[in-house]
Amino acid sequence: MGHPYPIREIARQAGLSEATVDRVLNGRGGVRESTQREVRQAIADLDRQRTQVRLVGRTFMIDIVMQAPERFTTAVRAALEAELPALHPAVVRSRFHFRETGPVAELAAALDRVARRGSQGVILKAPDVPEITAAVGRLVAVGIPVVTLVTDLPSSARLAYVGIDNRAAGATAAYLMDQWLGERPGNVLTSLSSGFFRNEEEREMGFRGAMRARHPERALVEITEGQGLDATQYDLVRDALKSDPDIRAVYSIGGGNIATLRAFEDLGRECAVFVAHDLDHDNTRLLREHRLSCVLHHDLRQDMHEACRTIMRAHGALPPAGPTLPSAIQVVTPYNMPLR
Numbered sequence: 001m002g003h004p005y006p007i008r009e010i011a012r013q014a015g016l017s018e019a020t021v022d023r024v025l026n027g028r029g030g031v032r033e034s035t036q037r038e039v040r041q042a043i044a045d046l047d048r049q050r051t052q053v054r055l056v057g058r059t060f061m062i063d064i065v066m067q068a069p070e071r072f073t074t075a076v077r078a079a080l081e082a083e084l085p086a087l088h089p090a091v092v093r094s095r096f097h098f099r100e101t102g103p104v105a106e107l108a109a110a111l112d113r114v115a116r117r118g119s120q121g122v123i124l125k126a127p128d129v130p131e132i133t134a135a136v137g138r139l140v141a142v143g144i145p146v147v148t149l150v151t152d153l154p155s156s157a158r159l160a161y162v163g164i165d166n167r168a169a170g171a172t173a174a175y176l177m178d179q180w181l182g183e184r185p186g187n188v189l190t191s192l193s194s195g196f197f198r199n200e201e202e203r204e205m206g207f208r209g210a211m212r213a214r215h216p217e218r219a220l221v222e223i224t225e226g227q228g229l230d231a232t233q234y235d236l237v238r239d240a241l242k243s244d245p246d247i248r249a250v251y252s253i254g255g256g257n258i259a260t261l262r263a264f265e266d267l268g269r270e271c272a273v274f275v276a277h278d279l280d281h282d283n284t285r286l287l288r289e290h291r292l293s294c295v296l297h298h299d300l301r302q303d304m305h306e307a308c309r310t311i312m313r314a315h316g317a318l319p320p321a322g323p324t325l326p327s328a329i330q331v332v333t334p335y336n337m338p339l340r
Contacts, residue, residue, distance in 0.1 A: 003043045007022055009046065013093065014038045015095065015113070016035065024036050048081055049094065058317060059090075060092050060093065060317075061120050062311060063097060063114045064096050064124075066098050066126070067100070067102070068228070069255055071280040072278060075281070075300055076125075079301040080094055083308070086305060087308055087312075090312060090317060092308050097114070104129055104131045104132065111135040111139060115138050119144050120144070121146070121147065123146075123147050123148075123304070123311075124146055124147070124149065128151070128198040136153060136158055145159040145310075147311060148163075149303060150162075150163045150164075150303075152198050159310060159314055161324065162310065162327070163326070164327045165329070166203045167206035168206060168329065169203050169296050170204060170205065170253075171206040171210040172296060172331070173207050173275045173296060174206070174207045174214065176273075176294060177273055178214045180293060181272065181273055184248075186248035187244055187248065188219075188248075188250070188251060189222075190207060190208075191222075191233070191236075191252045191254055192225075193229075193256070194254065219246070221243075226256050228254045229256055230258050230259035231259075232256070233260060234259040238267065247269070249273040251275050255278075257274070257283060257292065275292075275293055276294075277295065277296050279295055279297045287337065297330045298328065
């Protein structure tokens with residue numbers, strides 16, 4: 001496990017004691033495999049952030065806690081690490097706690113571990129449920145500010161929300177859907193990863209309200225709890241298509257788009273319009289292949305930059321600012337894909 005970092009630096013990154021890290025690095029027994037993985041992950045994170053480690057300046061250790069598909073957490077990690085140099089002269093170090101799915105209690109426990117270990121701030125994407133709201137309250141009670149990303153927890157003690165206006169995004173999707181479908185008959189499949197993420201609920205409400213105002217006769221068929229994962233999405237979409245032969249368009253709120261398109265293809269059905277969210281690696285490829293009509297995108301790098309600056313302001317490192325404004329909603333087609 002070669003590395004150029006002091007044990008103290010690895011211990012801080014991993015949130016473990018120096019003695020535990022020393023045992024792992026020197027191959028001594030009595031250390032759980034999960035702890036060994038944490039040490040290896042800490043070294044990998046330090047490798048990616050090595051330009052920050054060597055800078056002189058005020059250091060902020062920020063924990064990013066997210067429940068989301070791997071394609072989205074990968075995009076978030078890349079966006080944050082790309083923005084680190086832009087946060088100079090402050091030094092921002094990050095620890096990542098990602099999971100695709102699982103019990104809410106495990107996610108709350110991850111937040112409680114951050115509270116015990118200590119942190120300068122938490123960037124959080126989590127379902128809007130009482131257990132998470134309570135865990136956010138415990139973080140704030142010990143002086144750790146929390147910024148919600150992409151999906152909000154408005155009844156919690158979080159400091160700020162960073163992301164798009166999700167209701168406006170849903171209405172934008174409905175406007176585009178209406179323009180492309182025109183007067184052609186057909187129903188629309190709306191796909192959510194889970195009913196517990198507020199951003200998805202708000203997108204669906206914005207979409208449904210705008211569609212009803214324009215075409216009240218067009219049925220909206222909702223599927224949910226696919227967790228945005230292709231493995232679970234396929235059967236949900238296939239069952240919906242079999243039940244409703246008039247579905248001819250998709251508003252994908254929560255992802256799983258490869259599986260959604262495969263279900264259409266396997267049943268020999270046309271998807272005339274497909275509006276999705278986020279330029280992750282799956283959607284970027286599908287858009288380049290003209291298999292998506294458009295992607296509603298927001299600049300994750302700018303979002304991560306703003307989230308970090310919000311945490312810095314909470315510690316008095318930057319002057320106060322006004323309320324955080326929603327991120328711009330970009331309508332991306334195969335012909336105007338951003339370079340970064």
